[in-house]
Amino acid sequence: MKYFLRFTDTPNEDLERGISLLDLPSLETLIVLPGLCGYSFCEEEEIEHNILSDKEIEKDVRMYQKNVWYSGTPVLFKGEYIKQNPNSEGVIFKALEIYKQF
DSSP: OEEEEEEESOHHHHHHHOOEEEOOTTOSSOEEESSEEEEEEEEHHHHHTTSSOHHHHHHHHHHHHHHOOOOSEEEEEEEEEEEEOTTSSSEEEEEEEEEEEO
């Protein structure tokens, strides 16, 4: 298990839906991805065993937030890695639960 960071205003709906749509300007159709788009954040042990404090987690989330152009609320999901995102930005993951919203 890992934790993934996703920027969204609809985390519960994302969790229920379980997929993302990829809309690239060069394509005329949407691509249905086999999971949610996001960023690998940390390993399960880093949170489960308190290796990362809540303060460190929030600091890292805010750093991501400054460096990406996505809008929406930062949300940490617990889930499983599926593959790299075909748009070369982040990863695709299977979301199992919402850990925390910031």
